[in-house]
Amino acid sequence: MQRILVFAYGALSYIVFFLTFLYAIGFVGNIYVPKGIDSAPQVPLLTALLVNLGLLALFAVQHSLMARPFFKRWITRFIPQAIERSTYVLASSLALIALFVFWQPMGGVIWAVNQPLLVALLQTLFVLGWLIVLSSTFLINHFDLFGLRQVWLNLRNKPYTELRFVTPLMYSFCRHPLYLGFLLGFWMTPVMTVAHLLFALGTTGYILVAIQLEERDLIDAHPEYLEYRRRVPMIIPIPGRRRAAHAPEAA
């Protein structure tokens, strides 16, 4: 019975995540959602700035703190190991939902592109970015990243096995394609408003910090990551930067 409940919790967390992910695309792109990043401003600029910074900080702290091994060890003293990832996914989704609900649009246009070809290019890169995000999760292991594999193994009374370090497809061109996808999704817009710029700058800064923390854990768990880090660029797949494994460092 407990295993069924654990599985139901994991499945529910996954559904909440997936709907939140879809809403995030609509929110950032101002498409198909009741309130987007650029809906009409409701409060004075300074209030909006403080609220939005608080919402971004809430997500950053939740997302990075709960991902650390010491936090996972602590929380699994109170909840079953099998739902640790689902709990992380659920908490991340709730932090994002709070951001969508309380986000304060700020008006003000930083840039507005009118040239139809350039608009089409930006919109294509926006869509491409979100596709890269989703496909990267499958290259690592989509169902493990979002907690379903853990509750499924638990349901079948099978032990959990850690994910292996992998570098398929996009991961051989840059170490963080998923974050590259987010950056495209956040920056590629024909109309950049003040609120959107704040969001893009905040999330970019957060991604750069999160990479440092994530790579520290990856090196601890997979020592071969050090060699991968020397060989493969971090985010931007710079042509020529990629070197064969064990090739000497460029001067």
Ligand SMILES: C[S@@+](CC[C@H](N)C(=O)[O-])C[C@H]1O[C@@H](n2cnc3c(N)ncnc32)[C@H](O)[C@@H]1O
């Ligand atoms: C949200 S994913 C982001 C992955 C990567 N930073 C990216 O941008 O594509 C974070 C999880 O992926 C895992 N991860 C990152 N790179 C990995 C790799 N090459 N192989 C296996 N797991 C990886 C991290 O340990 C972490 O649990």
